[in-house]
Amino acid sequence: MTHAAPLPHSIASPTGDLAVATEGLVKRYGKDTALGGINLAAPEGGVYLLAGENGAGKSTLLRILMNLVRPDGGSTRVFGLDPQRQGPQVRAEVGYIPETHQPAYRWMTVGRLLDHHAAYYPAWDQPHADRLCRQLSLRPDAKLGSLSKGQARRAQLVCALARRPRLLLLDEPTDGLDPVARDEVLGLLSDHLADTGGTILISTHLIYEVDRLADHIGVLRGGALLAQLPREDLHRRLKLYRADGPEGWVGPANLQGVIKRAALGREIRWTVWGEEAEVATRIADSGGVVRDVASLTLDDAVVALMRAKD
């Protein structure tokens, strides 16, 4: 018999400061609940990966942070600012890349788009923008209406990065990018972090694409935040145990923290949230022999959490 333990919900910030904090955040669309009381805490500095399936509420959460969508309940803070009351100040601090690739002004060239952003953001750094364009192979004279999905995404990235915001909110940032461009973009995001010491909140269901960046993980499912924790905690405490035992052996009763259990002949595999020594002892005490204990890749770990029972 297996029992699921409550999944982790706490992230301790090294400085105690949070870039993004929500408490009991609720958003409904008619009878559908997009977000059902979310308590998200993204520490300042580093990358918070908000993972979840399509329709989990990731984009809605980001749009609430930008005050593009009004929540039905709870509170939201971005660097201590309330997006609903201090929307312009919040948006000045944030570089936001929405899910859509559609440019607002199809007649604009890339160069004109950069000028447009420069007018709105006094902190705009034109030489940096030019450098980013070169790195991403974006021609300033290219018309936005004629850009491919990937090129439009690159233009959005340049607009978001060129003013060095304290927080980047990226909604599926690698969507539409080929592998080379994706690598380039991830490199730019790493450079941005090193350059500014800022925070990035990435929402995606393609975890493997941003694997190398993530410091903290939040998992959304059906409008609920199933788990949020530092990456090292995830790798340290969420593990796959392979064990076998005598004929008819079913493993320890009431093993806490089991997220998934699968039997293959006499071998049983558990994905368990818990301390490795404790879990291994429980398995051994029940008559099994632990053959292997392995950390999960970030992708597998998140998928395991997404599939966990409530």
Next chain:
Amino acid sequence: MQTAPPSPAPLPGFAAVFGEQLSVIGRSLRLEAMILGAAFALLTALTLYELSRGSMKPDFPLDAAFLLATTAFVMPYAVWRDEKLFSHQHFAILPVDRRRHIAIKTLAGAVWLGGAVAWIMLWLAMIGVIAGSDLGIDRYLVSGQIGPKGEISPDQLRMVRWAPETWNWISAFTTAGVFYLLGTAFELGVRYKLRWLAVPLVFFLLLAINPLGVTQQLAETTIELLLVSPLGLDNALSGGAETLDRLVLVGGKETTAWTGLPSMENWLRATTFWLVLSGGLFWLAASRHKEA
């Protein structure tokens, strides 16, 4: 050692946002401006040709106020078509209070509209100078008592020449302003615009069916209130210059004439009313997109 918290990111000033919106709108309207420019060039050529032949006596084009009002009403569509306000796209992401941002963009559009109106007025004045005309218009004016059914005697009618005054030139700008604000309010306030086509359709359907025999009368009263009442659009557009009363001459023959000259008082009263009304509607519509 404690590090100081980073200073907040600066917000853009009015001048930067206004200048940028002026530029964006200018570019967005380029196609329409080119089409209108071509039509205007053709009109200029035809007018100059007619003037050179001496076959034209230019007057103040009161009828053109309707064309100006229509253009000003539809212009906001072109101003806002890229912004997708109801789905909160690019415009909503920028770091400016949304209602203020809308007001700034509307003002930037108004500057372009004002420029176009000024251009037309200048053109008209130049045509007047070239033709040696005061751009006046000739109308019959009634004097004395008018009978309860509009009966007058022919000697009560006299032809008068009325030349536009300074306020008539200004009224072109206020007309454009009122209809621009009404169009902007419609653009900003109504999400599903095509559905509103049902309103005139139902109106004309009711007019055709005329149930209980009251629709016709209701329509006439509404149109009269809207167009020729003291606060009606004709007073707002021209100080009442287009309002001609229907009169009956002795013998039963019908005619139309002014019962009074267009006046600045009529225009000011009606224009103030329409500016307040359109401004209020604009503000209500803009408030649909406010921050919280």
